[in-house]
Amino acid sequence: MARTASLSGFPEWLPQERVVEQHVLDTLRRVFELHGFGSIETRAVETVGQLLRKGEIDKEVYGLSRLQDDDSAAKSDPNALALHFDLTVPFARYVVENAGYLAFPFRRYQMQKVWRGERPQEGRAREFTQADIDVVGDGELPFRYDVEIVLVIAEALSALPIPEFRLRVNNRKLSEGFYRGIGLEDTAGVLRSIDKLEKVGEAKVAELLRTELGATQEQAEAALKLATIQTTDTSFVEQVRALGVEHPLLEEGLTELEQVVAAASSRAPGKVVADLSIARGLDYYTGTVVETVLVGHEQLGSICSGGRYESLATKGNKTFPGVGLSIGVTRLVSRILSQEFAAASRSVPTAVLVALNDDDSWSSAQDVAAQLRARGIATEVAAKADKFGKQIKFADRRGIPFVWFTDAEGTHQVKDIRSGEQLEADPAVWTPSEEDLRPQVIARTAG
Amino acid sequence: MARTASLSGFPEWLPQERVVEQHVLDTLRRVFELHGFGSIETRAVETVGQLLRKGEIDKEVYGLSRLQDDDSAAKSDPNALALHFDLTVPFARYVVENAGYLAFPFRRYQMQKVWRGERPQEGRAREFTQADIDVVGDGELPFRYDVEIVLVIAEALSALPIPEFRLRVNNRKLSEGFYRGIGLEDTAGVLRSIDKLEKVGEAKVAELLRTELGATQEQAEAALKLATIQTTDTSFVEQVRALGVEHPLLEEGLTELEQVVAAASSRAPGKVVADLSIARGLDYYTGTVVETVLVGHEQLGSICSGGRYESLATKGNKTFPGVGLSIGVTRLVSRILSQEFAAASRSVPTAVLVALNDDDSWSSAQDVAAQLRARGIATEVAAKADKFGKQIKFADRRGIPFVWFTDAEGTHQVKDIRSGEQLEADPAVWTPSEEDLRPQVIARTAG
Numbered sequence: 001m002a003r004t005a006s007l008s009g010f011p012e013w014l015p016q017e018r019v020v021e022q023h024v025l026d027t028l029r030r031v032f033e034l035h036g037f038g039s040i041e042t043r044a045v046e047t048v049g050q051l052l053r054k055g056e057i058d059k060e061v062y063g064l065s066r067l068q069d070d071d072s073a074a075k076s077d078p079n080a081l082a083l084h085f086d087l088t089v090p091f092a093r094y095v096v097e098n099a100g101y102l103a104f105p106f107r108r109y110q111m112q113k114v115w116r117g118e119r120p121q122e123g124r125a126r127e128f129t130q131a132d133i134d135v136v137g138d139g140e141l142p143f144r145y146d147v148e149i150v151l152v153i154a155e156a157l158s159a160l161p162i163p164e165f166r167l168r169v170n171n172r173k174l175s176e177g178f179y180r181g182i183g184l185e186d187t188a189g190v191l192r193s194i195d196k197l198e199k200v201g202e203a204k205v206a207e208l209l210r211t212e213l214g215a216t217q218e219q220a221e222a223a224l225k226l227a228t229i230q231t232t233d234t235s236f237v238e239q240v241r242a243l244g245v246e247h248p249l250l251e252e253g254l255t256e257l258e259q260v261v262a263a264a265s266s267r268a269p270g271k272v273v274a275d276l277s278i279a280r281g282l283d284y285y286t287g288t289v290v291e292t293v294l295v296g297h298e299q300l301g302s303i304c305s306g307g308r309y310e311s312l313a314t315k316g317n318k319t320f321p322g323v324g325l326s327i328g329v330t331r332l333v334s335r336i337l338s339q340e341f342a343a344a345s346r347s348v349p350t351a352v353l354v355a356l357n358d359d360d361s362w363s364s365a366q367d368v369a370a371q372l373r374a375r376g377i378a379t380e381v382a383a384k385a386d387k388f389g390k391q392i393k394f395a396d397r398r399g400i401p402f403v404w405f406t407d408a409e410g411t412h413q414v415k416d417i418r419s420g421e422q423l424e425a426d427p428a429v430w431t432p433s434e435e436d437l438r439p440q441v442i443a444r445t446a447g
Numbered sequence: 448m449a450r451t452a453s454l455s456g457f458p459e460w461l462p463q464e465r466v467v468e469q470h471v472l473d474t475l476r477r478v479f480e481l482h483g484f485g486s487i488e489t490r491a492v493e494t495v496g497q498l499l500r501k502g503e504i505d506k507e508v509y510g511l512s513r514l515q516d517d518d519s520a521a522k523s524d525p526n527a528l529a530l531h532f533d534l535t536v537p538f539a540r541y542v543v544e545n546a547g548y549l550a551f552p553f554r555r556y557q558m559q560k561v562w563r564g565e566r567p568q569e570g571r572a573r574e575f576t577q578a579d580i581d582v583v584g585d586g587e588l589p590f591r592y593d594v595e596i597v598l599v600i601a602e603a604l605s606a607l608p609i610p611e612f613r614l615r616v617n618n619r620k621l622s623e624g625f626y627r628g629i630g631l632e633d634t635a636g637v638l639r640s641i642d643k644l645e646k647v648g649e650a651k652v653a654e655l656l657r658t659e660l661g662a663t664q665e666q667a668e669a670a671l672k673l674a675t676i677q678t679t680d681t682s683f684v685e686q687v688r689a690l691g692v693e694h695p696l697l698e699e700g701l702t703e704l705e706q707v708v709a710a711a712s713s714r715a716p717g718k719v720v721a722d723l724s725i726a727r728g729l730d731y732y733t734g735t736v737v738e739t740v741l742v743g744h745e746q747l748g749s750i751c752s753g754g755r756y757e758s759l760a761t762k763g764n765k766t767f768p769g770v771g772l773s774i775g776v777t778r779l780v781s782r783i784l785s786q787e788f789a790a791a792s793r794s795v796p797t798a799v800l801v802a803l804n805d806d807d808s809w810s811s812a813q814d815v816a817a818q819l820r821a822r823g824i825a826t827e828v829a830a831k832a833d834k835f836g837k838q839i840k841f842a843d844r845r846g847i848p849f850v851w852f853t854d855a856e857g858t859h860q861v862k863d864i865r866s867g868e869q870l871e872a873d874p875a876v877w878t879p880s881e882e883d884l885r886p887q888v889i890a891r892t893a894g
Contacts, residue, residue, distance in 0.1 A: 006544050007528075010490040014548050015555065018487050034820040036797035036827035036847075040465050043457040043574050044491070044560060048514065060515060066564035067495065067508040067529060081454075082514060097453050101461050103794075103845045105830070108462065113491060117513035127490050142830040144809065151813075267813065347550075350483035362591065366598075366714065373481040380483035383552070383589040398550045400483075 009118060009126030011330060013337075016439075019344035021129075021333045023441040024160055025111055028131050028327065031156040032109040035148075037133050040108045042090035044115075049078030050093055051085065054284060059085040060117035083115040087132045087326065092313035095136055095320050104138035105145065111329065125330060134324030136312055141321040143256055146288040146308055147263045153304060153325045154268035157292070161342035161443035162332060164295040165303065168230075168275035169260055172285050172307070174240070174253025175226070175276070181247035182222045189213045194227050195279035227277040233265050234258050236274040256287060286310035290325055300335055303328050345440040346399035349378040351432050352414070353395040354404040356385040361406070368404060368412070371427040377437065379404075392417055401436050456565060456573030458777060460784075463886075466791035468576075468780045470888040471607055472558055475578045475774065478603040479556040482595075484580050487555045489537035491562075496525030497540055498532065501731060506532040507564035530562040534579045534773065539760035542583055542767050551585035552592065558776065572777060581771030583759055588768040590703055593735040593755055594710045600751060600772045601715035604739070608789035608890035609779060611742040612750065615677075615722035616707055619732050619754070621700025622673070622723070625687070628694035629669045636660045641674050642726035674724040680712050681705050683721040703734060733757035737772055747782055750775050792887040793846035796825040798879050799861070800842040801851040803832040808853070815851060815859070818874040824884065826851075839864055848883050 005011045013021055029039070051061055064081040084090050087110050095106065111131040118124040133152060135145045150167060157165050175194070176187040184190050193208040202224055209215040209223060222243065229239045237254050257274055264272035280289045287308035294300055304327045312322030336342050352372055354365040362381065369379040380400065382391050388405070395403050396417055404425075405413045414430060415422040431437075452458045460468055476486070498508055511528040531537050534557050542553065558578040565571040580599060582592045597614060604612050622641070623634040631637050640655040649671055656662040656670060669690065676686045684701050704721055711719035727736045734755035741747055751774045759769030783789050799819055801812040809828065816826040827847065829838050835852070842850050843864055851872075852860045861877060862869040878884075 006540075007490065007492070007494075010492060012490055012541065013487070014545060015485045015487055018485070021488075022486055033796035034823070034825050036795060036825055038462045038465070038795050039469055040460070040462055041468075043454065043459055044562070045454070045457060045574065047454075060513060062511045062528075063514045064509045064511060064530070064564075066566075067510045068564065081509075083511070093453075094459065098461060107795075107827075115491070117511075117515065119513075127492065144830040148828070148830075263810070266810075348483060348485050348554075349480035363710070363713075376481070378481050378483055380554075381595070383591040383595075 009124060011125065011334065013333075014347070016344045016347035017337055019347060019439045020336060020342055020441055021329070024329060024333055024336070025131070027159045028111065028156050029109070031152070031159055032133055035152045037107045037109040040094065040110055041112055042084070042087070042094050042110070044083055044113070045081045046084050046090055046093065047078060048080045048082050051082055051089060053089070061085055062115050062117040085116050086114055087112060087130050088324065091132070091134060096313045096315045099138070099315060099320070105135050105141055107133070107135045109133045128328065128330035131327040131329050132324055134312070134322050136320050136322035138320060139318065141323065143259065146256065146323045147260050149323050149325055150260055150264055150272060150290065151267055153327070154264065154271045156327070157304065158268075158271070160332070161336060161441060162294060163297070163341065165271065166293055166295060167264070167272045167304070168278050168291050168293065169257065169272055170274070170276050170278035170289050171253040171257040171287055172289055173249045173287055174257055175279065177247040177250030177253055178226050178240070178245050179223060181245035181250055182219050184213065184215055184219055184223065186213055190223055191279040192281055194223065194277060195281040197227055197277050229276040230273055232270065232273050234261050234274075236261070236276065240276070253287070260288065280305065280307060283307070284309060288323060294335065297335060300331065303332050340444060342441050342443040345435070345442055346401070347439070348398050348400060349439060350380050350398065350400045351377050351437055352379045352402045352404050353391070353400045354379060354381045355388060355391040356382045357406065357408065359385045361385070364406065368406060368427045375431065377432065402432060456571060458572065458781065461794070463791045463794035464784055466794060466886045467783060467789055467888055468776070471776060471780055471783070472578070474606045475558065475603050476556070478599070478606055479580055482599045484554045484556040487541065487557055488559055489531070489534070489541050489557070491530055491560070492528045493531050493537060493540065494525060495527045495529050498529055498536060500536070508532055509562050509564040532563050533561055534559060534577050535759075535771065538579070538581060543760045543762045546585070546762060546765075546767070552582050552588055554580070554582045556580045575775065575777035578774040578776050579771055581759070581769050583767050583769035585767060586765065588770065590706065593703065593770050594707050596770050596772055597707055597711055597719060597737065598714055600774070601711065601718045603774070604751065605715075605718065607779070608783060608888060609741060610744065610788065612718065613740055613742060614711070614719045614751070615725050615738045615740065616704065616719055617721070617723050617725035617736050618700040618704040618734055619736055620696045620734055621687070621704055622726065624694040624697030624700055625673050625692050626670060628692035628697055629666050631660065631662055631666055631670065633660055637670055638726040639728055641670065641724060642728040644674055644724050676721070676723040678721050679717065681708050681721075683708070683723065687723070700734070707735065727752065727754060730754070731756060735770060741782065744782060747778065750779050787891060789888050789890045792882070792889055793848070794886070795845050795847060796886060797827050797845065797847045798824050798884055799826045799849045799851050800838070800847045801826060801828045802835060802838040803829045804853065804855065806832045808832070811853065815853060815874045822878065824879065849879060
């Protein structure tokens with residue numbers, strides 16, 4: 001961590017840091033697959049037309065052009081290519097293109113890099129890995145998938161070496177119904193203002209609501225009151241009702257959010273809160289919305305966000321509703337490493353170095369290595385018949401815990417170079433402990 | 448495979464195809480790690496200056512520019528960003544930047560996408576995945592690593608569901624020493640001509656050597672004679688000696704190539720041939736060079752190439768010699784799928800669908816699912832309490848082999864929906880067979 005990225009916004013990990021990132025990715029994959037999510041990958045590139053399809057976006061985009069071409073004016077062409085800025089837009093396109101080959105409700109996870117053309121001086125990430133899960137239906141998608149996907153993410157995050165987290169869940173129907181109920185019709189505008197609450201504070205948001213959206217003092221106060229409601233159980237329902245606002249959409253939203261919070265409070269206690277300030281700005285959600293904070297690291301921003309789209313994609317008169325969440329893997333891994341929440345026990349997969357007696361013993365050393373590898377033990381063979389002390393030093397420098405010796409009579413010994421203990425061993429049966437077999441990612445008891 | 452990529456040159460896989468790709472990547476990772484190679488990833492982006500550092504390159508490059516920027520003329524700027532076209536250039540930069548943090552000889556694998564700005568009409572891949580392994584030394588790197596890396600790749604490829612392959616190995620020192628020995632000093636020029644042998648034939652190459660490199664008829668014939676030598680054992684040494692050419696570099700090359708082929712013929716019999724026509728065109732190798740063909744699919748081109756660089760990278764007066772090989776994963780997976788060398792047993796990770804008796808049983812169904820998942824069995828829960836027939840049909844459509852039922856008395860039964868067999872089962876102990884637990888990639892006996 002003494003290092004900084006050589007190109008601002010493009011982090012790269014050292015081998016021992018990459019072990020931690022791989023552990024995170026492997027863990028997410030395991031949990032997602034246990035819940036029936038299969039993997040897909042989409043190309044890194046979309047057409048500019050596809051990326052800007054929803055109109056106004058707040059993401060910066062990298063356009064592509066062949067270095068050997070002259071026609072650099074092509075950026076305005078909707079068929080020009082650009083790097084995806086998230087995994088939702090490409091997934092929506094993938095679903096439409098392959099609908100005939102997919103079994104709906106289709107559930108997939110996708111762990112890939114995304115790019116944002118941020119200006120380097122802002123010090124923001126320009127390349128980072130996201131891990132998304134989504135369930136998408138053909139025409140309809142039962143609300144239960146919203147409940148399920150929140151539970152899957154809570155389980156996945158719980159399996160990572162990170163401090164306590166909170167999924168903050170709201171429902172767009174609830175907010176929009178409430179705003180309509182108090183007579184504010186530009187619900188998207190209100191949501192965008194409420195989204196700024198944490199950044200600019202209540203007074204400023206009230207002012208925005210009055211000046212930009214023509215809200216009265218009472219309307220602004222009511223909208224802000226709703227946004228302050230936060231409960232770890234379903235008591236938010238009563239608190240909203242106490243505000244005395246009525247609207248059918250509000251009722252729908254209350255019922256939906258109640259289902260999520262009720263299931264979560266029994267199946268993932270303490271991990272999910274109803275938080276009626278969550279708005280998700282410009283994103284086109286239509287029901288459940290989620291943001292996630294690491295407790296004590298709130299300034300890091302959301303580490304997992306998403307929600308329900310009534311129409312993730314459309315094809316002719318078909319719509320594909322979806323619900324999904326996206327984990328910011330690079331953001332999480334950066335924090336794990338910088339705060340030392342966890343570290344790798346070693347940087348190499350290698351458990352054993354087979355030492356050489358002399359230069360001619362390389363082939364028989366390879367035989368020993370092959371026997372160990374056949375049983376899943378990662379093994380290297382020394383390249384040179386240096387003095388044993390030097391070969392041990394080589395293993396030590398690379399972080400390899402065991403060195404294997406075979407004498408001229410064919411007697412095998414294995415030395416744990418940490419303890420110095422050296423024992424006779426048979427390459428057909430000797431096995432290191434579980435902890436030494438592979439690099440371990442060891443979580444510290446961090447707060 | 449009835450589909451074609453919606454954007455020419457950017458292949459995307461359906462879920463069941465992705466299972467095959469993941470199997471290939473997982474298999475390569477397992478073998479690489481067993482041999483002590485650790486994972487790293489580099490950013491997708493390099494500066495144009497870095498990418499074009501070696502001068503003349505034959506790869507097309509995609510430049511990047513912020514869509515929201517006007518300054519699209521920046522492509523000529525060496526600090527402009529572009530997508531990497533291979534994993535060697537980024538790896539060399541990574542080694543130089545992080546040399547102080549790496550333990551040499553540093554061995555890593557890297558499985559990432561690379562991009563080439565090919566014109567779409569050529570029907571060539573513009574995005575594809577490579578899997579590279581390299582060993583790099585600080586100042587020096589024993590030749591034994593050349594032998595080792597060929598054996599590792601032979602083992603890795605043998606573990607994949609592909610037909611027979613041949614690593615075709617040569618040595619630049621051997622070729623260059625031979626050319627010098629017969630009086631041809633522009634050895635790079637000769638190598639470039641020899642590299643065209645398979646494409647244009649002997650007569651044309653002889654003409655190129657005479658007209659472009661000023662070779663005599665005898666020199667051209669000698670160079671071509673060398674290129675026809677191909678042996679599965681070390682007998683190539685005698686065949687080269689029989690040509691009566693002498694040069695110290697030739698001797699060095701013969702000794703090196705002999706070591707590779709001797710080790711391979713005993714440890715990976717039939718998989719490696721000495722093939723003295725292998726040249727590797729514009730690439731800057733200095734010793735061992737490798738190309739790999741799938742037997743019977745030679746027109747596919749090389750599926751794994753690489754070799755020894757005396758100076759993979761330099762930093763001040765330090766050089767970092769390396770030896771590495773790169774597998775064309777996308778090329779291989781495309782061929783596996785199009786020729787049906789292998790297929791996935793199902794497209795979803797899910798082994799069990801827990802059916803619902805009624806809408807209120809969702810939570811107890813989740814309890815059953817949690818018990819199964821805790822033992823590594825991927826499980827989904829039905830979202831709706833449809834008639835059992837419909838729930839079974841749902842599982843069938845998604846390719847899930849088992850459906851779990853729990854009656855009102857709490858008796859559990861599990862049905863194999865392929866055979867129709869239904870048995871009582873305990874969620875705390877029931878386990879499907881190894882083959883049903885996860886999607887399997889089943890190799891056909893293909894030629």
